[in-house]
Amino acid sequence: MSALKAFAVTETDDNTGGIVFARHAVTARRHGANEYAGGEFAYVSCRRAPWADRFAENQDPTISVMIAHGWHFECQGCGAKIDEDWLDEEGLPVEGVIGTQATSVYCCARCKWKSMKRAAKRKEQEQLAIGAYKAVVLKRFPDAEFCDNEPDKYRGHHHAYVTMDKGAWHWGQVVISFKFPGMQIAPAHYSRNEPMHQWRSPFIGPVKPEYTCCNGDREAFEAWANQTRISA
Numbered sequence: 583m584s585a586l587k588a589f590a591v592t593e594t595d596d597n598t599g600g601i602v603f604a605r606h607a608v609t610a611r612r613h614g615a616n617e618y619a620g621g622e623f624a625y626v627s628c629r630r631a632p633w634a635d636r637f638a639e640n641q642d643p644t645i646s647v648m649i650a651h652g653w654h655f656e657c658q659g660c661g662a663k664i665d666e667d668w669l670d671e672e673g674l675p676v677e678g679v680i681g682t683q684a685t686s687v688y689c690c691a692r693c694k695w696k697s698m699k700r701a702a703k704r705k706e707q708e709q710l711a712i713g714a715y716k717a718v719v720l721k722r723f724p725d726a727e728f729c730d731n732e733p734d735k736y737r738g739h740h741h742a743y744v745t746m747d748k749g750a751w752h753w754g755q756v757v758i759s760f761k762f763p764g765m766q767i768a769p770a771h772y773s774r775n776e777p778m779h780q781w782r783s784p785f786i787g788p789v790k791p792e793y794t795c796c797n798g799d800r801e802a803f804e805a806w807a808n809q810t811r812i813s814a
């Protein structure tokens with residue numbers, strides 16, 4: 583059995599916090615203050631939680647057990663505030679809550695599955711949007727070189743923001759990064775921006791596509807753009 587004991591450490595104002603494992607309350611409180619109250623020792627309360635001692639070995643209590651002891655969490659799938667009352671109303675067993683203090687939390691297996699499927703579909707849409715706008719860039723700049731194989735070297739790798747609204751996917755911002763002849767500092771970007779309101783209301787404004795590069799590369803980029811304009 584571990585020599586560590588479980589303490590419930592919570593921020594005094596908003597009552598958020600977690601289970602902390604330590605030999606002594608003062609250590610638990612110090613750790614909890616760093617974690618939940620920006621290091622402010624005075625802003626956390628710390629009390630023993632013997633029911634969580636059995637998690638001392640891996641220091642990662644199971645959410646279902648925490649809920650059974652009065653804690654509540656937000657479901658990362660449906661956003662519900664999961665506590666015993668809510669589970670009761672929904673007819674969901676507390677044992678069915680998925681997650682530990684260190685992982686994502688879901689109210690039930692079905693909610694997690696739905697959330698995973700949704701995330702996969704979102705990823706697919708993002709890839710579609712990126713593919714479509716790479717084609718737009720290539721049409722204007724056939725010798726643009728996409729930075730697909732060096733995502734860490736340059737900031738601003740391709741990015742797409744997609745949302746689901748009334749059963750349909752909408753492409754919001756799409757950013758494509760590419761290198762060009764004469765580039766010294768950083769890749770140029772093609773950005774397609776669509777303000778949120780454009781698909782939330784009947785008003786359809788202009789969608790402005792834009793090519794940008796950093797100041798240091800401006801001359802090289804403009805020279806390249808002028809040179810390729812003739813053949814475009």
Ligand SMILES: [Zn+2]
Nearest residue numbers: 657660689693
């Ligand atoms: Zn849920």
